Amino acid sequence: MKVMVVMGTRPEVIKLAPVVGALRAVMETVVCSTGQHREMLDQALSFFGIVPDLELDTMRPGQTLNALSARLLAALDEALEHEAPDWVIVQGDTTTAFCAALAAFHRGIRVGHVEAGLRTGDLASPFPEEANRSLLSRIATLHFAPTRLARDNLIREGVPAARIVVTGNTVVDAIHAVRRSWAHTPTRSPLPDWTGAQQSHVLVTCHRRENFGDVLSGICKVLRDLSERYADYRWVFPVHLNPAVRGPVLRELGGIPNLAMIEPVDYPTSLYLISRSALVVSDSGGIQEEAPTFGVPVVVMRNHTERREGVDAGFATLAGQSVEGIERAVTSWLDDPARRESLRNRPNPYGDGAASQRIAASLGGRPDEVSSG
Template identity: 70%
Template sequence: MRVLVVLGTRPEVIKLAPVIEALRPVAQTVVCATGQHREMLAQALDFFGIEPDVTLDTMSPGRSLNVLASRLLMEMDGVLERVRPDWVVVQGDTTTAYCAGLAAFHRGVAVAHVEAGLRTGDLANPFPEEANRRLLAQIVSRHFAPTQRARECLVREGIDDARIVVTGNTVVDAIMQARHAWEQLPPSLARAGWRGTETPHILVTCHRRENFGATLDGICKVLCDLCARYAGHRWVFPVHLNPAVREPVLRELGAVPNLTLMEPVDYASSLYLISKSVLVLSDSGGIQEEAPTFGVPVVVMRSHTERREGVDAGFATLAGQTPERIEAAVSAWLDDPQRRAALRDRANPYGDGRAAQRIVASLVSEAVEVPGD
């Protein structure tokens, strides 16, 4: 069996690395990197020791989503012609995932979707990810749902339950695979002079399109206020490379004394920062899944989340995008250390670290262990 695994962004590498590792002993595995996020993609590939068999160059600064999608479809068609896989494996909700799946569908190749079934119910939030994953669901042969909730979303949309396999989320597998990297200070943070032990710190990340513009201006304002209110905490903000994020953040927050603005960090550093935080403030999807492994709460700066499991399990607060609601949610966590401490021994609702094994078992037609059994 020949399997083509397609990835284009750092989160895709992180969540597909355990799948690639589990696939290689049992199938001819070809890895295609599309270069959707070139710099951060290379960083993650290097961390997991993945050398792509095929490398594409589909993205450049300022390129629109339509241009990116057209380039991906054209380039993936050539890759499919050369590789001739039995399966194409994609992950999540990126333009890479959708276009690779569509290109495979056009050529009659079976598509397996890792992390299928996540939904917010709002096509504009997140944009374009919600549309990507809904459209992808219509052409997928095997849906690997991370949770029962995700499976139920797919069933409600008319997806045949026989084509859905609940696996857990491979991000938990990746964290376990990378345990050595976050149990001690990563070299990249050490080189940057990071100590991180003197005062409690809060990790901040922001990159979603729906938070660009005036919304991001409001986030910057509330961060200024929170840094002043909680002056005894160190606030750490790795700033995304996208100019729509980078320019306003550097302009508005560069002079805040207890806020450290950093270049984007590698995966080991990201896990280390999460594990040592008292709170994470983010619009990231992956961090909502990663933080529960460390018992760290998350304030989600979005109006919707496709990861309700973390909210329902008490790990996350869906704060919305207004400064007032964000400030209230952050204060509720920081002012209640007992509430934070209660999370430390709570199970991660996103998985047990065996998702990749279940995915590969399904692809090679073996019996699949049900999570929780």
């Protein structure tokens, strides 16, 4: 059997790298990179030691989502014709994932969807991810749901239970691999004056389209106020490369002594910063899944989350996009050290580190679900 694994962004590489390793051990596996996020994609590929078998040149400066989709469909169709895989494996909710699944569907090729079943119920939040993953679920053959909540979402939408496998989230597999690498290659802090565990910090990330414009200005305002109020914390903000984020953030948050705006960091460094944080303030989906491994709480700067498991387990607070909501959520965590400490020994609700093996076993006809979740 031959499978093609398609990836185009850094989060896809992170979550599919363990899957590629598990698949290569048991079947012919072709890795196809669309280059949707070129710089950050290459960084992650290098860390996990993945050299794509196919690299598609689909990105153009300033192109619209429709233009990107058209280029992806044409390039992926050619790749599928050339490779003729039995399965196409995609992850999550990117434009790459949806277009790869649609191209495979058009050619009658079976689709395996890793991290299937995440939903907010609002097609505009997040945009376009909620639409991508919802549409993808209509054409996928096998749905690898990370949790039982995700499985329940799919069943409510009419997906047959026999086509769903609850695997856990592959990001936990990736985290385990990174932590093992720290034993022989310790990660260095990106901050030149870093004082390690003696100085607590708050990690901030922001990149989602729904937070662009006026919302981002409000986020910058509340971050400025909070960093000044909590001056005993070091605030660390790896600023995304997207000009819609980078311009406003650099302009509005400059000159704050205890707020360090740094370049985007590689995945091991990102995990290292999370592990040393008192709190993470973010609109990232991946960080909501990663932080629980280190017992670190997350303030989610979004109106909806498709990752309710972290909220229900006490790791995350859904703050919304308003200045008032973000401020209230951050202060509730920073003013309560005992609440933060209570998270340290709780299990990660998103998985146990064996999701990739379950996915490979399912594709090989030996389904194995997580026992609880």
